[in-house]
Amino acid sequence: MKTLREKFGELSARIKASGQPARVWFPQYTPASLLNAENWWEALAVCEYALDTKEDEKLTEDFFELIFSAFDCNVEVDLDAEEYEFWWEKVMQVCDRVAVFSGAGWAQKGAQYSEARYGKRDMSYLFPYYEKAADMGWAEAEATVAYWRYMGFYCEQDKEEGERRFAALTSPEAILWGKHYRAFVEEFTGDKAKALQIRNELLAELPAGERLRAHVYAALGDALDRAEGSVAEEAAYYEKSLEIVSNLYTLKNLATLYFRYPELNKPKELGFELWEKAWHAGVWSAANFLGYNYQEEEWLDMPKAIEWLEKGMLYCESYSAYELALIYLYNDEYKDVERGLMCLNRCVEDDYIQGIEGLANVYFNGELVEEDMNRAKELLEKAIELGSGNAAYRLGWMYERGFLSEEPDYVKALECYEKAASLNNADGYCQMAIYLANGYSGVKDAEKSRECYEKAAEMGSCFALVELAFLYENGDGVEKNYEKSFELISKAAAQGYPYAMFRLGLYMERGVLGEAQPEEAFAWYTKAAEADDNDAIFALGRCYREGIGTAEDWDKALEWFGKGAEKEEPHCLTELGLAYENGNGVEKNLQKAVEYMMKAAEQGYGYAQLKMGDYYFFGCGPCLEDNKKAVEWYEKAVANGVPMAMLRMGEYYLYDYDSLNESEKAFAYFKNAAEYKWYSEGLGICYEMGIGVEDNETEAFKYYTLAADSGNTTSMYRTGLCYYNGVGVKQNYAEAYRWFTDAAGNENIAATYYLGKMMMYGEGCTPDPEAAVQWLLKAAEKNSDKAQFELGNAYLMGKGVEENDEIAMEWFEKAAENGNEKALKITGRRRK
Numbered sequence: 001m002k003t004l005r006e007k008f009g010e011l012s013a014r015i016k017a018s019g020q021p022a023r024v025w026f027p028q029y030t031p032a033s034l035l036n037a038e039n040w041w042e043a044l045a046v047c048e049y050a051l052d053t054k055e056d057e058k059l060t061e062d063f064f065e066l067i068f069s070a071f072d073c074n075v076e077v078d079l080d081a082e083e084y085e086f087w088w089e090k091v092m093q094v095c096d097r098v099a100v101f102s103g104a105g106w107a108q109k110g111a112q113y114s115e116a117r118y119g120k121r122d123m124s125y126l127f128p129y130y131e132k133a134a135d136m137g138w139a140e141a142e143a144t145v146a147y148w149r150y151m152g153f154y155c156e157q158d159k160e161e162g163e164r165r166f167a168a169l170t171s172p173e174a175i176l177w178g179k180h181y182r183a184f185v186e187e188f189t190g191d192k193a194k195a196l197q198i199r200n201e202l203l204a205e206l207p208a209g210e211r212l213r214a215h216v217y218a219a220l221g222d223a224l225d226r227a228e229g230s231v232a233e234e235a236a237y238y239e240k241s242l243e244i245v246s247n248l249y250t251l252k253n254l255a256t257l258y259f260r261y262p263e264l265n266k267p268k269e270l271g272f273e274l275w276e277k278a279w280h281a282g283v284w285s286a287a288n289f290l291g292y293n294y295q296e297e298e299w300l301d302m303p304k305a306i307e308w309l310e311k312g313m314l315y316c317e318s319y320s321a322y323e324l325a326l327i328y329l330y331n332d333e334y335k336d337v338e339r340g341l342m343c344l345n346r347c348v349e350d351d352y353i354q355g356i357e358g359l360a361n362v363y364f365n366g367e368l369v370e371e372d373m374n375r376a377k378e379l380l381e382k383a384i385e386l387g388s389g390n391a392a393y394r395l396g397w398m399y400e401r402g403f404l405s406e407e408p409d410y411v412k413a414l415e416c417y418e419k420a421a422s423l424n425n426a427d428g429y430c431q432m433a434i435y436l437a438n439g440y441s442g443v444k445d446a447e448k449s450r451e452c453y454e455k456a457a458e459m460g461s462c463f464a465l466v467e468l469a470f471l472y473e474n475g476d477g478v479e480k481n482y483e484k485s486f487e488l489i490s491k492a493a494a495q496g497y498p499y500a501m502f503r504l505g506l507y508m509e510r511g512v513l514g515e516a517q518p519e520e521a522f523a524w525y526t527k528a529a530e531a532d533d534n535d536a537i538f539a540l541g542r543c544y545r546e547g548i549g550t551a552e553d554w555d556k557a558l559e560w561f562g563k564g565a566e567k568e569e570p571h572c573l574t575e576l577g578l579a580y581e582n583g584n585g586v587e588k589n590l591q592k593a594v595e596y597m598m599k600a601a602e603q604g605y606g607y608a609q610l611k612m613g614d615y616y617f618f619g620c621g622p623c624l625e626d627n628k629k630a631v632e633w634y635e636k637a638v639a640n641g642v643p644m645a646m647l648r649m650g651e652y653y654l655y656d657y658d659s660l661n662e663s664e665k666a667f668a669y670f671k672n673a674a675e676y677k678w679y680s681e682g683l684g685i686c687y688e689m690g691i692g693v694e695d696n697e698t699e700a701f702k703y704y705t706l707a708a709d710s711g712n713t714t715s716m717y718r719t720g721l722c723y724y725n726g727v728g729v730k731q732n733y734a735e736a737y738r739w740f741t742d743a744a745g746n747e748n749i750a751a752t753y754y755l756g757k758m759m760m761y762g763e764g765c766t767p768d769p770e771a772a773v774q775w776l777l778k779a780a781e782k783n784s785d786k787a788q789f790e791l792g793n794a795y796l797m798g799k800g801v802e803e804n805d806e807i808a809m810e811w812f813e814k815a816a817e818n819g820n821e822k823a824l825k826i827t828g829r830r831r832k
Helices: 004-017 022-028 037-052 057-067 071-076 081-099 103-115 123-135 139-151 159-167 172-189 192-205 211-226 231-244 250-260 268-280 286-293 302-314 318-330 337-349 353-365 373-385 389-400 410-422 426-438 446-458 462-474 482-494 498-510 518-530 534-546 554-566 570-582 590-602 606-618 627-639 643-654 663-675 681-689 697-709 713-725 733-745 749-761 769-780 785-797 805-817 821-827
Strands: none
Touching: 004 037, 004 081, 022 037, 022 057, 037 057, 037 071, 037 081, 057 071, 057 081, 057 103, 071 081, 081 103, 103 123, 103 139, 123 139, 139 159, 139 172, 159 172, 172 192, 172 211, 192 211, 211 231, 211 250, 231 250, 250 268, 250 286, 268 286, 286 302, 286 318, 302 318, 318 337, 318 353, 337 353, 353 373, 353 389, 373 389, 389 410, 389 426, 410 426, 426 446, 426 462, 446 462, 462 482, 462 498, 482 498, 498 518, 498 534, 518 534, 534 554, 534 570, 554 570, 570 590, 570 606, 590 606, 606 627, 606 643, 627 643, 643 663, 643 681, 663 681, 681 697, 681 713, 697 713, 713 733, 713 749, 733 749, 749 769, 749 785, 769 785, 785 805, 785 821, 805 821
């Protein structure tokens, strides 16, 4: 098979052998015929022949411009590496020869370097070569250089020089191109209405079919795209531009409109067709669209996606390189780690931020390559230099978690977060806010923290909206304002932020702004749960369990708790454990109860740790009674701030369940629980008896009362006892009677005895021996020696019952058996 070089040599020989001057060949080639690769190569040979034979320079210049009006792109795209080398060599030769007498040669040479394949691409030639073209009087370059210099595109900005060049345009063609570029200047730096006026005037001035008209129409479409104007009008401008120049860059833009907007009534398949045409017209970025969309479900064709992305990467499209990397690194079917890493390194060379961050992530994870935190850091720093706020945030995250030093470096972390914020990264602002609110790096500033959240919220951060809502809800650094909090939460929820939807449900359930709205709460919980928010999944299960905003439905409750459990959500795991423990909605199964509760406890969920402590302390299913294991779990729950676990540990030491003789340890646990406003009789006993603290009857009475008010039955009894004996409070039988009544009503045996005794003798109440006997009997049957002794007295004296010495002695005997001192004396028994 002949090489491209050989074929071209034969073409050149045939043209020379024809004996016809080049000008005779020129008319044979049209935009339509040049789309054929064979015709284009022939035309290039004709152009070279014209240069060899010194054909009229103007005619040669015009022909050169025709064949290089993107038709060359159509030819080069399918060449292999060797053929491309020949193509590049030949094109450069022709450009150099034309550049001797026409600026078109220099301009085309600059354009070729700026659009070449990887290895040839060199943007540094673009402006200098165009400047040479302008200096030679090539009209289009004169206007282009004026515009670039004014805006600072591809060169150092110099507005004065730009204006000077605009003013120096003299040829009719240059003046027209100057107006075209002046419109861009107005659009980007001045008056958009003025830009539109210039373009419309230019269209009125240009003849029909003039190539510049295509560029003006394209610019009008692009302006609408940037301003998010009428899609139909934008498409119409692009269509008009393509009627004049069929291979213009607008092919890609029009394809994108057809694909994205159904209202244009164009089949999406047409988008693919136009993207391919755009590619052949030298719009290399069209490969990105093709490579991306062939990965979408509707058009899924991974081989085609890879083919187009490879083409895009060949022509220095960094997005294509990045997408290829994702496929080669993470798609098992097409995995090629070596090539994937090459693609990411290409992105690094091209200063493509996503690719740089992607490679940093590879080195951070250490799954595809050996972990290298320093390399990850270097890459993130490069991305930061390129303006990536996300990279600054991620580097801060690494410092915060100690990945770059032996210990977390909060000072460095905050520096990175501040940098991220300066680069308009919302996460950076949020982390700054968190640091400043809590003083993690030694600086605490609540006001500045709030300002950071506000900036992040302005940037659309739903997290920041929620955090601001918390500030207003709790009055942290601002005046408490539930309306403002509700407004912020609602805004985040309206944006579909799952946690905000959950919080909004919570507001509705609790009636933060008025009456509770359980149905609304249920609706928001449902939305958030369906969006996979763990808190909402649990809340929705709770709604079904308790009938909040919906009918009580244990099946539905367990269904949602099950979904949460699949995600290892500890609250849901705990609820399933409780359901199996108590047989709620399922058959009772203590084995499963323990399994679910253990999973939740192992995740550090305090309440589940408390339950595991109880399972081992009291014995539950597979958990045999084991105080040592119980204490281990209780201590974990204590560390997680579970007050009930503190009470459990206090009771463990106070009542010395394992004969450790360490009752003084109880006080600290009871005191800790009291700080959470959780009370039992334990703290009062410690103060009354001086256990672990100096005895203080006043404090004892205080904590007995607090515990009694919170429903602790033993403390009701002990409060009554304080009033009865005047311990820590002035003796008051009436108050004692009231508290004993409450405690006895809750089955406290000691209080039942005292209630019976007080009723028998009219202490703090009207004497009622018959009722007294009933209370004493109740306590005596529960083995209260004091109640048994009092019953003996009642039968002996005939108070509330008929006098009966025999029954009296029976009760005295029972009291003596239980160690009652008075009964021992009466019966003559000895203490056992």
